[in-house]
Every structure is written in structure tokens, then in C-alpha cells.
Amino acid sequence: MSEHGHDFLMIDGECNYWSYEASGYMAPVVSGSLTAEQAAAISADLSVGDWDDYDDGHYQQPEHTHASRSSFWSPDSSFSCSGDCTRRFGNQDATEIRENARHWMQELNENGESNPQAFRLIVIEAIRDFHIDVPPAPAGFDPQLYLFGEDEYARYCEGDSRYVTGEAVVELARLREDFMNGVYGSGFPGMALEGEDGKIFEVFLRDALPQEGEDGLIRALNEDDDHCP
Numbered sequence: 001m002s003e004h005g006h007d008f009l010m011i012d013g014e015c016n017y018w019s020y021e022a023s024g025y026m027a028p029v030v031s032g033s034l035t036a037e038q039a040a041a042i043s044a045d046l047s048v049g050d051w052d053d054y055d056d057g058h059y060q061q062p063e064h065t066h067a068s069r070s071s072f073w074s075p076d077s078s079f080s081c082s083g084d085c086t087r088r089f090g091n092q093d094a095t096e097i098r099e100n101a102r103h104w105m106q107e108l109n110e111n112g113e114s115n116p117q118a119f120r121l122i123v124i125e126a127i128r129d130f131h132i133d134v135p136p137a138p139a140g141f142d143p144q145l146y147l148f149g150e151d152e153y154a155r156y157c158e159g160d161s162r163y164v165t166g167e168a169v170v171e172l173a174r175l176r177e178d179f180m181n182g183v184y185g186s187g188f189p190g191m192a193l194e195g196e197d198g199k200i201f202e203v204f205l206r207d208a209l210p211q212e213g214e215d216g217l218i219r220a221l222n223e224d225d226d227h228c229p
Contacts, residue, residue, distance in 0.1 A: 021109040029207035030112030045100035054079035118165040121205035138171035143201040159215040
């Protein structure tokens with residue numbers, strides 16, 4: 001699980017799903033349940049039964065410079081491709097899987113519900129003047145406790161974010177919605193909050209998922225544990 005910014009669709013073994021479609025910066029993760037018909041259609045559209053055919057060196061395609069990477073994983077098999085998924089091995093089936101996955105991700109994202117129970121976040125001291133009315137940090141949420149120093153931020157790796165739960169989550173979710181709707185300005189990388197001492201912070205957050213480990217990552221079986229250089 002990347003911290004945020006990368007689209008994903010995750011389905012467990014009981015037809016529950018979690019989807020993040022990055023149409024809006026720091027958009028919420030939505031969740032829901034699949035019908036039996038939807039589950040069957042997704043399995044067919046993504047050719048899940050054929051993934052074993054792709055699960056070899058030919059289909060673990062290296063990333064192309066400046067190209068997106070699509071990864072598909074199940075407990076039994078996995079494959080990845082880059083760009084339009086036709087380069088290097090030129091397989092049209094992989095392209096169709098990628099396009100169908102995008103379709104399902106968008107549909108389920110539209111129909112799912114957002115109900116964050118916890119957040120993973122990074123807080124840094126603001127390095128610019130916002131020229132807007134910056135909202136105060138929610139009660140019970142002290143940005144200083146989650147602050148990343150300059151050295152930490154420069155060495156950031158997936159899983160380094162801080163974990164926040166409790167009453168502050170509801171207010172942070174509301175502030176995120178306001179941020180996405182431009183209530184407190186737009187075009188800023190992070191969500192601006194004012195601490196008790198008047199200092200301005202930028203907050204970058206995403207919904208935490210129930211499958212995450214203590215490090216904020218979801219470990220795929222049979223995958224390399226090394227996620228940072």
C-alpha cells in the first residue's frame with residue numbers, strides 16, 4: 001500500500017472492496033460489498049483465471065521512464081506492466097485487463113462509501129505564505145506530535161507516516177472535504193492547519209485500511225519485504 005497518490009482496487013475473500021481513484025488530491029478511500037454478479041464479472045473482465053499464464057519473467061515488466069505501472073496480484077499469481085501494457089511483450093490481453101480494471105475501479109469508487117476510522121499522515125511546517133484563512137487544528141490533534149523533520153521528510157519511505165485515530169478523525173475528514181472543495185484555497189500541496197501557537201503546518205493524509213500492519217503497509221504474500229532502497 002503506497003501512502004497515497006496511486007489508484008487501487010482491493011477485494012478480499014468475502015466480496016468486500018476498498019477503492020481509491022485519484023481524481024481528487026487526497027481523495028477518500030471508499031468501500032463497499034460486491035454482489036455475486038459483480039464478483040463474477042470482475043473475475044471475468046480481469047481474466048483472473050489466466051493470471052498464471054502471465055506470472056513469469058516476461059510479464060514482470062520493468063517500468064518505463066515517466067510511464068505509469070499497473071500491478072495485479074492474487075494469492076496465487078501476479079503480474080505487472082508499464083505504460084499502455086503492450087510494450088516489451090505486446091500482449092493485447094494485458095491491455096484489456098488494465099482497461100477493464102480502470103472501468104471497475106471508477107464504477108466501484110462512485111458507488112462506495114467513505115467512512116474513515118483512522119488516517120495515515122505526514123505533517124510538515126509550512127514553508128510558504130498561504131494568504132488564506134487557515135483553519136485551526138481539530139481538538140485533540142496536535143500537529144507537533146506528528147511533525148516530520150526536514151531530514152525525515154527527505155528520507156521518506158512508504159510506511160513512515162504517522163497513525164491517527166479517535167475523535168480527531170471525524171474533524172480531519174471534514175477539513176479534507178473542505179480542502180478538496182477549495183474552501184480554504186486551492187492549488188496547495190498540503191492541507192493547511194494552524195497549531196495552538198499560531199504556527200502553520202501542512203498535512204498530507206490518506207485513509208488507513210483495516211488490513212494494514214503496524215507500519216501502515218499491506219504485505220502481499222510471496223512479495224519482497226524490501227520496499228525502500
